[in-house]
Amino acid sequence: MNDFIFQNTTKIYFGKDQLGHLGEEVGACGTRVLLVYGGGSIKANGIYDDVMAELEHVGAEVFELSGVEPNPRHTTVNKGADICKREGIDMILAVGGGSTIDCAKAIAAATFYDGDSWDLVIGKAAVTNALPIVTVLTLAATGSEMDPVGVISNIETNEKYGIGHSLLQPKVSFLNPEYTFTVNAYQTASGSVDIMAHVFDMMYFTMKPKFDMIHRMATEVLSTVIQYAPLALKEPANYEARANLMWASSWALNGFLGRSGDFPTCHKIEHELSAYYDITHGHGLAIIIPHWLTYILTDETAPQIKKMGVDLFNTDESLNDIDGAKVAIAALSTFFFDTLGLDSKLSDLGISDKDFKAMARNAAKGGTLKGFIELTPEDIEKILIASL
Amino acid sequence: MNDFIFQNTTKIYFGKDQLGHLGEEVGACGTRVLLVYGGGSIKANGIYDDVMAELEHVGAEVFELSGVEPNPRHTTVNKGADICKREGIDMILAVGGGSTIDCAKAIAAATFYDGDSWDLVIGKAAVTNALPIVTVLTLAATGSEMDPVGVISNIETNEKYGIGHSLLQPKVSFLNPEYTFTVNAYQTASGSVDIMAHVFDMMYFTMKPKFDMIHRMATEVLSTVIQYAPLALKEPANYEARANLMWASSWALNGFLGRSGDFPTCHKIEHELSAYYDITHGHGLAIIIPHWLTYILTDETAPQIKKMGVDLFNTDESLNDIDGAKVAIAALSTFFFDTLGLDSKLSDLGISDKDFKAMARNAAKGGTLKGFIELTPEDIEKILIASL
The missing domain is CATH 3.40.50.1970 (Rossmann fold)
Incomplete structure (x- = not known):
């Protein structure tokens, strides 16, 4: 700790x-x-x-x-x-x-x-x-x-x-x-992903020691988004749904949930996408996150990724770590793309691979991206290509 | 809300x-x-x-x-x-x-x-x-x-x-x-009860509308104490246990978990006990809380009390509200008196009923105590007597 x-x-x-x-x-x-x-x-x-x-x-x-x-x-x-x-x-x-x-x-x-x-x-x-x-x-x-x-x-x-x-x-x-009652479905969905991505990037996925109470609370912020974002999409003027999403947005980044101190990997990669293509930040994150998790899946990272599925989507805890992690990533993708209704590929947003090399280099600021798992520009480029 | x-x-x-x-x-x-x-x-x-x-x-x-x-x-x-x-x-x-x-x-x-x-x-x-x-x-x-x-x-x-x-x-x-490694078992136990009592009194038990995300987090603070207090008793120099208890103590009262705005019933009653008998605050709370919950148990309060048991002690969710609440109170008592090892009766602390009438009147400041359930001085006196 x-x-x-x-x-x-x-x-x-x-x-x-x-x-x-x-x-x-x-x-x-x-x-x-x-x-x-x-x-x-x-x-x-x-x-x-x-x-x-x-x-x-x-x-x-x-x-x-x-x-x-x-x-x-x-x-x-x-x-x-x-x-x-x-x-x-x-x-x-x-x-x-x-x-x-x-x-x-x-x-x-x-x-x-x-x-x-x-x-x-x-x-x-x-x-x-x-x-x-x-x-x-x-x-x-x-x-x-x-x-x-x-x-x-x-x-x-x-x-x-x-x-x-x-x-x-x-x-x-x-x-x-x-x-926020008049926020449209697309922005509601993208904003919800942004909230979740803050928790993921800032403290949820890390190799550093964790503070148990804070990790539990972070899980509740994520679960709150998973419960209330679909309700806000269905009933845009549902006060309960909008209120919980709004307070979750503040909590995801106000430091109450702690900071791992890692580079916020997915945010760094997504900033390149919106810098080049002016896309909606949360949507870019939704596309990147599952491909990032798939790319970095190893015996070392699998337990945490599997736990995300168990805690947030009630996935099967009895699976081995690697299989459990794959099921967790699939559940997260289903939430982003089916439940929230966001397009799942960068090409859907008119993005091509022509600048991926430069983006990957920029995201790592010339070196490597030291997040949950350290990524080289080559790694980042592969994640971007997988996201196409 | x-x-x-x-x-x-x-x-x-x-x-x-x-x-x-x-x-x-x-x-x-x-x-x-x-x-x-x-x-x-x-x-x-x-x-x-x-x-x-x-x-x-x-x-x-x-x-x-x-x-x-x-x-x-x-x-x-x-x-x-x-x-x-x-x-x-x-x-x-x-x-x-x-x-x-x-x-x-x-x-x-x-x-x-x-x-x-x-x-x-x-x-x-x-x-x-x-x-x-x-x-x-x-x-x-x-x-x-x-x-x-x-x-x-x-x-x-x-x-x-x-x-x-x-x-x-x-x-x-x-x-x-x-x-806090050198804090003795008695003070560790009493302090842990105080943390839980803050959450109970400030926001957990209330008839007012609840903010779901915050209620979930409050539950995690309580669960953190339930998990780590016994560990701190067993291993006083366990950093993980002491750290989680310490941060839980701050969170229970720093406002992050919201405030119902009700009078903090158990604190008000306990303050009378320690004003008259100079006892340890958390110990007084441990004795009062189960008797308070038992006294106020009605069809109206039962669902919340039952939920406390289900969320914190994994009690049987399928019971009816009243039975579920009774089981919840029993589980809480077991935690305070068996797991934490605190004496369960006011008489164990050398307290007699001789000032209960005055204490009850003071706790309600001459009127009634408007907490989870409104209590008259007579109600408070009965709770004190039950706690003897």
Whole structure:
């Protein structure tokens, strides 16, 4: 069992009737607000109006950055940082899913940097300060509402990396499950996979010693997604389903479940796919994960993979490790592709193998990817080819 | 499902090799330190020396308050606050179990109050400010290391109440499972019951709607105690057992598992027992809980009590609710009294019924106790009598 350091300072308002606290929380950070959001769905479903009414109550002066992309661009970050510098913004209010919140984090840091925000993403320059961030979450998926990392894409160079700093941890996040009632089936399914992938990548699959209580809890977060994602697909306005998915999304990445400290293998590989093809992150993960598990299946990894099947899908515990692991991977695939209804091949998303070599090299950052099992660029390329 | 607000800012250093961070964390709060501890076991087992060495590294000036009682007295709080005022103390370092940490919290607040600290405990005066608190935990039990409440006793008036304020949340807590290797069997058993009682009282047994994911996690915390407490009794220096108990103690009360908002029935009743008889809190709880569950057993409460048995002790799910609940209570009693080896009757602790009427009235604060099931003073008295 490894030592660990644990802290998560984000304050969460969870539930239907919490937005009345938005004004006071924004007001505590200042009066000049940059409101960041995406393609405008929050205008269609009324969330924008709810938020603006609260901001009006406290006399906030609101500036807007809309049109944040599903894989947010560093150019959009630059645009937001320019507004913050020019207008003397006090705080950023992100209303949306993980992309919007990630973009807000990068803007918060870039406001204190005199240059291209991409420098901060790739570590050419360090984060030294950041505007405070409050979020109103509209999608259960990335966990960005309760973690200190944002993922930003550079579309010119086909690069997608995370910018992380404790200063980027949201001060406050509002989680209203009703705000996800209008999330469509595809995004609900993809978001659910993203939640599961966080648990898998961050702590569930590892060769390092495990903390039993925390492993049990991680299993419950995964089981929660497996129980409630299908219900949310069937009944998009089921509060119970949306609430459990939403809180699971935060828990999968807020550090409560611990961190193995391994490289998050599937996330690293998928970031290459969405950097090149701008696909939905969770969908890319769904396709990669079963092929990754199949590729790394050995006597050493089999017990953990088999256990995943037993714990989450009630697969046959009496099988030997290798057979049990194969059955577990099949059960996971059935969940992703049949139950959640996601396409199962990269070619279904219009992806070809033409850039796989470069992607594999990038994913390993020139070396190897030290996750559950260490992968060379050649290994990664083979996983990508198997996923085609 | 109820709305909730969630935040826990305490930074946790968990593990064997973390005390090297103590100096920097104390140093961040100031240089004049009040070291608070109990009866001196930390001198016998070397923890005192470890801590002092770290404080020396950062040149801290250390003042000491030792001899904090197992049920800490307001008079001891007053003594600590006097030192803080007189010496211009910057921060409090509590090294011990829940009693020591609770005492430190009350001192932290009383330092900014010109009067008897008991006024703050009973709400006659409000907490307006507090010194920062860092803790080094030596007992897995109360969860005080990661919550904003301290429980203080007034031995003259036989009163025991909590003082709670967000300012009293420890800034940093060090959790080294090795520091609990020397905890004796009785305290290990009593502490384990306290952990379980927090989960039961705070959120597990309630008539309010439940959040499924969180209920599943609470069940895992309880199961963790049931698995590892017997192992810690058998092998006091088993790191795995002590680590899981220690983290379970924090989780049972840090708010991660939610709060029903009900009055914590068994805690309220037990506080009367330890206020009058100065007994070990967890032991009092162990005796009360099964009698409480038996007393409140009705068609309405039976399903939840039965479920406790099924989830935690693998009792027979096919029984009807009432029979299932009885079997569950029996299994819980077996765990407390046979597996953990605690005496099962209040009379074993030298308690008689002579003050039960007053205790029952105090527990309900003159009205009724609105917990899982509302209890009148007469109900509480009957539970106490059954526990004799």
